[in-house]
Amino acid sequence: MVKIKTSLKWLFIGLVILFIYAPILLLTVYSFNKSELITSWEGFSFDHWKYFFDMDNQPLPIVLQTLLLAVIVATLSTVLGTVGAIGIFYSKKRVSSALNGLNQIPVINAEVVTAISFAFLVVALNIPKATYIPLVVGQMVLCTPFVVLSVIPKLKQMDNNLYEAALDLGASPAKALFSVIIPQIMPGIVSGFLLAVTLSLDDYVIAAYTKPNTFQTISTHIYSLAKGGTVNTIKSSYWAFTAVIFFIIVVAVVVMNIRAHRKGGKKQ
Amino acid sequence: MTKLRPRFSRKLLAIPYALFLAIFVVVPLLIIVYYAFTDADGSFTFDNIAMFFSGSGSDSFFESAQFKTIMQSLFISFMSTLICLLIAYPVAYIIATCKLKNKSGLLLLFIVPMWVNFVLRVNALKELLDWIGIYNKSNGWNLFNTILGMVYDFLPFMILPIYTTIIKIDKSYLEAARDLGAGGAKTFLKVTLPLSKAGIMSGVSMVFLPSMTNYVVSNYMTFNHTKIIGSFIDECFKNDLWNMGSVTALLLLTLMFFMTWATGGFNAQEDAGRRGTSLW
Secondary structure, eight states: OHHHHHHHHHHHHHHHHHHHHHHHHHHHHHTTBSSSOSSOOOOBOOHHHHHHTOTTSSHHHHHHHHHHHHHHHHHHHHHHHHHHHHHHHHSOHHHHHHHHHHHHHHHHSOHHHHHHHHHHHHHHHTOOGGGSHHHHHHHHHHHHHHHHHHHHHHHHHSOTHHHHHHHHTTOOHHHHIIIIIHHHHHHHHHHHHHHHHHHHHHOOHHHHHHSOTTOOOHHHHHHHHHTSOSOOHHHHHHHHHHHHHHHHHHHHHHHHHHHHHHHHHHHO | OOOOOOOOOGGGGHHHHHHHHIIIIIHHHHHHHHHHTBOTTSOBOSHHHHHHTSOSTTOOGGGSHHHHHHHHHHHHHHHHHHHHHHHHHHHHHHHHHSOOSOHHHHHHHHHGGGGSOHHHHHHHHHHHHHHHTOTTSOHHHHHHHHHHHHHHHHHHHHHHHHHHHHHHSOHHHHHHHHHTTOOHHHHIIIIIHHHTHHHHHHHHHHHHTHHHHOHHHHHHHHTTOSOOHHHHHHHHHHTTOHHHHHHHHHHHHHHHHHHHHHTTSOOHHHHHTGGGGGGO
């Protein structure tokens, strides 16, 4: 009886995992398809892979510029968010709870509302989209609150006396900030940065409303391809890209698991 | 002896971010309110609201496109949230209570697909549906596919918070329930479920609103055939119906604030766990 229950449990877990991975696995397999159709298998080939990894074709430059955008947005968000989080943490209760509340708005708000309201502002201020300012600032609106959310818990865990001690020992406030506070909250800053990178890479809605007409991110590009017919060389080459990301993720998960395992072993 | 020296106040560091929030978050929302309550000349009016809640021509509001969109959206959102919950709770429960040493490794399997670009992921699901042969076949399939797309995308947001609350439950409560004679089912219903309510609430709030507004999923999964509130707003903006779009956005904002209030206010701690922050 117990055995049946246990195997039913794992069967359920297995089915959900299958549901989650089936689409990605399917694209990985079909990235080696000779045809551009998902509905028919016409033999093994590297055509989609070759197309994707050719810098003269659209996809690869778009992937690289999306990555560059993500790094720029994440860096700016991390600086703004970290400084902001320190400021909020040391503000009076009323100020800090007001700022924390405002910080939550882009987190819970529907992305389309954030995007449309930001687009209204861009129009009102008459900032040309070609300057990339709307795109970068728009994504910062999305990312910075998450940086703040990952830094604040670290500030709460920090030993506050160390900063005072540094000042008493003659460090300037700026020095104390950089050599005492920042190192202590570093894990929060790093996770905030990584989160900002993934959010920027993932974003479609904000980018669609704020990007220059000639610029594409992975998201906006694939979305624009979907509007055309079902057969498309460029679209099929993104199957290869899906496979690449999937592979990177698998490696990352294995590495993380091994590291977690080692850490666990050391503790024992 | 007290040393007097001019101290740099750390709270001043909040100023740049406060300005950023004021200009890029608060002002845009005020512009939405402005457009919702003004006409083409910029003078105050309730006409946009009235227009939103009335039909066109001889049709009543209940036959209007916006009413149908809202109802369809609510249905999609409700079903997606329910299905997410029905899948996510058992998953979170099984992982949290299993005897494996490496629980977080198993949990990671459910979270990592989130690191694949969102549009790529939706695209992959669409290709799968095409492969099976149920893509863009009929209105019924479109509705089904939209819900499937939402569930596929937002499932991790439901699993994570529920897992976090179940794993934190003090084991001695469960032992106490057993010692007092409660069976497995009773212990679950009287102890585990009530104690994981916070996780359920936070999961529901993370799935409900996005599955009403994420028009990328609904457009993609149905070849633009199924309309939800998000796509309605998007089309309003693109067709220069800014006043109408703003009224709809304002409705969503109201709903968001109401839901936040109903689910226990702005809880920064739980929201930090959104999008898998805790895993980094």
